[in-house]
Amino acid sequence: MILGEEDHINEEGEFVINMGPQHPSTHGVLRLKVWLDGETIKKVEPHLGYIHRSIEKMSESLSYRQYGYLTSRMDYLSAHMNNLACALVVEKALQIQVPERAQAIRVIICELARISSHILWFASAGLDLGGVTPFFYAFRDREAINNIMEETCGARLTMNYMVPGGVIADVPSNFQARVKEVLKQFKDNYHEYDEILMGNVIFQNRMMDVGVLTKEDAIALGCTGPVARASGVSCDIRKLYPYDGYEKLQFDEVILTGGDSWARCQVRMAEMLQSVHIIEQLIDNIPEGDIVAKTKNVIKLPKGEFYQRVETARGELGVYIVSDGASTPYRCKYRSPNFANLSAIPHISKGHKIGDLIAIMATIDLIIPDIDR
Amino acid sequence: MTNEELKNSFTQIFPAVTFDETGEFLNAIIPSEELLPVMKVLRSSKEFLFDYLFCLTCVDWKDHLMMVYFLKSNTHNHTIVVKAKITDTVNPQIESVYDIWKTAELNEDEVFDLFGVKFLNHPNLRRIFLEEDWVGYPLRKNYVDEHMIEL
Numbered sequence: 001m002i003l004g005e006e007d008h009i010n011e012e013g014e015f016v017i018n019m020g021p022q023h024p025s026t027h028g029v030l031r032l033k034v035w036l037d038g039e040t041i042k043k044v045e046p047h048l049g050y051i052h053r054s055i056e057k058m059s060e061s062l063s064y065r066q067y068g069y070l071t072s073r074m075d076y077l078s079a080h081m082n083n084l085a086c087a088l089v090v091e092k093a094l095q096i097q098v099p100e101r102a103q104a105i106r107v108i109i110c111e112l113a114r115i116s117s118h119i120l121w122f123a124s125a126g127l128d129l130g131g132v133t134p135f136f137y138a139f140r141d142r143e144a145i146n147n148i149m150e151e152t153c154g155a156r157l158t159m160n161y162m163v164p165g166g167v168i169a170d171v172p173s174n175f176q177a178r179v180k181e182v183l184k185q186f187k188d189n190y191h192e193y194d195e196i197l198m199g200n201v202i203f204q205n206r207m208m209d210v211g212v213l214t215k216e217d218a219i220a221l222g223c224t225g226p227v228a229r230a231s232g233v234s235c236d237i238r239k240l241y242p243y244d245g246y247e248k249l250q251f252d253e254v255i256l257t258g259g260d261s262w263a264r265c266q267v268r269m270a271e272m273l274q275s276v277h278i279i280e281q282l283i284d285n286i287p288e289g290d291i292v293a294k295t296k297n298v299i300k301l302p303k304g305e306f307y308q309r310v311e312t313a314r315g316e317l318g319v320y321i322v323s324d325g326a327s328t329p330y331r332c333k334y335r336s337p338n339f340a341n342l343s344a345i346p347h348i349s350k351g352h353k354i355g356d357l358i359a360i361m362a363t364i365d366l367i368i369p370d371i372d373r
Numbered sequence: 374m375t376n377e378e379l380k381n382s383f384t385q386i387f388p389a390v391t392f393d394e395t396g397e398f399l400n401a402i403i404p405s406e407e408l409l410p411v412m413k414v415l416r417s418s419k420e421f422l423f424d425y426l427f428c429l430t431c432v433d434w435k436d437h438l439m440m441v442y443f444l445k446s447n448t449h450n451h452t453i454v455v456k457a458k459i460t461d462t463v464n465p466q467i468e469s470v471y472d473i474w475k476t477a478e479l480n481e482d483e484v485f486d487l488f489g490v491k492f493l494n495h496p497n498l499r500r501i502f503l504e505e506d507w508v509g510y511p512l513r514k515n516y517v518d519e520h521m522i523e524l
Binding site for chain 1: 400425426443474478501502512
């Protein structure tokens with residue numbers, strides 16, 4: 001770690017250093033100011049804003065067809081779910097009935113994105129703690145899923161596939177066969193993931209009993225997603241407030257009570273299998289029909305306030321739209337899961353060694369553009 | 374509790390409240406000075422137990438600012454939206470709810486940064502996204518960006 005101008009020893013003899021903004025384990029431009037006593041963490045303070053693009057302000061001058069596209073640039077690993085939230089809030093406000101074919105396609109694509117996101121977490125968690133091999137293992141499956149995304153919507157990262165009323169284009173004719181192929185490959189590979197990283201004693205020792213987040217703290221800090229579910233909080237939006245036909249599907253909400261980094265790892269590993277299970281129920285039963293409901297060319301929301309939440313790979317994303325009846329939102333607020341999960345880091349890293357901070361950040365799985373928005 | 378029961382219980386603890394039920398949730402609008410005592414009751418009283426603040430934001434209505442708090446109870450599984458009206462748009466200020474819900478810390482920093490609402494008794498109020506010397510508050514409707522070029 002190179003010391004900069006702001007690094008110093010304060011009056012109490014604590015060593016104050018900056019971790020980031022250019023630190024590999026922060027996965028983006030997050031700066032953590034860390035107060036240390038020797039190697040023990042006394043206090044952590046996050047500093048944000050290095051890639052703040054003011055998406056909320058920009059949304060105020062974009063139409064209801066356009067504003068969703070910016071959200072692919074928030075949590076780029078959950079781009080489909082972010083777009084979906086923006087589409088759902090418009091559909092809710094105008095009471096648009098989405099065709100069943102579109103709903104099935106949306107769910108399949110979202111669950112593929114969830115697997116792809118968790119598999120990238122698996123890859124980078126290993127990398128953060130010094131294991132390079134899991135990264136290459138994981139990218140076999142991520143690459144296969146990315147290829148499907150590319151065939152479906154033409155993009156590998158910022159997909160922009162969900163539009164108000166349905167999806168932007170129909171799936172290619174070989175979609176079902178390709179997805180089944182990928183799922184089979186993933187299931188064949190899954191035991192390797194368990195062995196190479198989760199079964200590794202060094203990895204387990206770095207994770208177990210590190211960064212324990214209690215259930216009460218998880219709720220008070222507003223944590224959602226795998227982070228909260230590892231602490232025993234039931235918070236899966238797909239179960240609590242189902243959308244797009246999730247209520248008709250069989251799957252389990254993975255809840256553990258450990259609350260430490262190891263529990264967060266286990267939740268994500270188990271969630272990937274649940275996603276596979278969801279896709280398997282749907283892939284042979286995609287109904288025939290339209291892929292998008294008829295909407296007016298210029299969408300105007302009625303006067304009022306609308307809130308829609310979806311479960312992204314990292315937790316609860318809420319879109320809060322205040323409409324004054326015009327064709328652009330009067331105010332658009334994104335309640336992003338990473339912003340809330342970030343506040344857990346200063347809380348749970350106190351008293352740990354600085355090396356454990358890397359392990360904690362790896363399991364909280366932050367995406368910085370989603371924090372900065 | 375249903376919305377109707379929430380309304381009755383809310384009126385009992387705080388009579389000067391107005392309700393708006395047009396949206397998905399029950400909206401309770403209170404004056405900004407009364408925020409902290411009301412929120413303390415909502416958090417700790419057995420019938421409410423709103424332990425989860427899932428969204429905190431602000432809306433600029435030009436003549437006033439509206440703080441919006443989305444609250445949910447994991448025990449009773451009911452939701453309410455509390456809105457606090459700030460009439461002073463020049464020097465807006467309101468009590469911080471950090472002591473009740475810890476998640477408010479970063480969210481209030483964000484509202485301070487982008488709307489200029491000052492939170493009293495906040496542990497570390499700072500401009501979280503923009504630079505310390507940034508002029509103006511971008512999400513306010515009267516914000517003028519001097520770098521913007523009209524095409």
